[in-house]
Amino acid sequence: MNEAVQSHPRLWIPGPVEVDPEVLEVLSTPLIGHRGPEFKQLYDACQPGLRAIFGTERPVFVATSSATGVMEACVRNLVAKRSLHLCCGAFSERWFEIAKECGREPIKIEVDWGKAFRAPLLDEALRKNPDVEVVFLTHSETSTGVLNPLFEVAAVVRQRPKLLLCVDAVSSLSTTPVDVDKNRIDVCLAGTQKGLGLPPGLTVFHVSERAMEVAKSMPGRGHYFDFLAFQKNHEGSSTPTTPAVSLFYALRVQLERIQREGLDARYRRHWQLAARARAWAKERLGLFPEDGYASYGLTCVENKKGFDWKTLDAEMRKRGHVLGDGYGKLKGKTFRVAHMGDLTMDSLEALLDEINEVMGL
Ligand SMILES: Cc1ncc(COP(=O)(O)O)c(C=O)c1O
Structure with missing residues (x-):
């Protein structure tokens, strides 16, 4: 995704995702x-x-x-x-x-x-x-x-x-x-x-x-x-x-x-994005899925520090990012970062930096 043309809030929700x-x-x-x-x-x-x-x-x-x-x-x-x-x-x-x-x-x-x-x-x-x-x-x-x-x-x-x-x-x-x-x-x-x-x-x-x-x-x-x-x-x-x-x-x-990307390269990119998001979640907050069974398309982060979701959501929106709330009974306990589609490692790193800043991690 070309950063220069990113003129709207970037979707990190688990669907719909960013479309090129x-x-x-x-x-x-x-x-x-x-x-x-x-x-x-x-x-x-x-x-x-x-x-x-x-x-x-x-x-x-x-x-x-x-x-x-x-x-x-x-x-x-x-x-x-x-x-x-x-x-x-x-x-x-x-x-x-x-x-x-x-x-x-x-x-x-x-x-x-x-x-x-x-x-x-x-x-x-x-x-x-x-x-x-x-x-x-x-x-x-x-x-x-x-x-x-x-x-x-x-x-x-x-x-x-x-x-x-x-x-x-x-x-x-x-x-x-x-x-x-x-x-x-x-x-x-x-x-x-x-x-x-x-x-x-x-x-x-x-x-x-x-x-x-x-x-x-x-x-x-x-x-x-x-x-x-x-x-x-x-x-x-x-x-x-x-x-x-x-x-x-x-x-x-x-x-x-x-x-053009190649299916194997696409899988590899998703595995790398998922690995990065999981490592960050484990280090800073918690990974909700059990070890070894996390999705490659999204990371469900356990909100172990009890940070208020509405504040996180509002602050991240001000910075041009939309995160995924916890689903159903997991609202408040988790939030989700989807990394499927055409997202790059650079954009994920930038997002994680922003979350760190907002949550003081
Ligand atoms: C795993 C899974 N199954 C089914 C659905 C339902 O999809 P739709 O809303 O496109 O009907 C979703 C939507 O998020 C999903 O994540």
């Missing part, structure tokens, strides 16, 4: 019809970059919706009755509630906020509940800053041939690999306003062949988020309904920028 001016600029490109050849070209141009980020040979669908819409779609398309939710914070809990609201009979296993899941816990729950059809995992639990061990969880699911795995990668995608094909993940989804460094409004998701087979015979899939409709329209290089065309322009440009 080069990407913002294309939002004002004149529109095209979504059933014409220009849109097909635009749609197809996004596929290779998206597939690389997901680690899949499958199509990557693009819904004009926030991520919660596709979270609900996973339930409606894939669960007849019983889902199992790994709950460790507000967003994993939300998926469990969605399943109930959709009339399913979900069960959950829980760990304390700040803790991550371990594979044996899931294995035990699946042994006790052999009727579970789908496991739901929130990879990076944005409310606590915990990164769950996706590949370990996927390995437990893989031992059961008919069991499906849905993964919310909203605050992890493009900060760390998800490798969906290698790990036999059935649905992986993410809103674009986080690690992808785009405005909100689109959700990208992949659906495995197995999951698509299950969806085919699922009654009541609904209309807007019917996986089969996404597949059918994908075959014609389009979306089931009118997409946010302007956001597709932004998606194409951002995927080109990600390709």
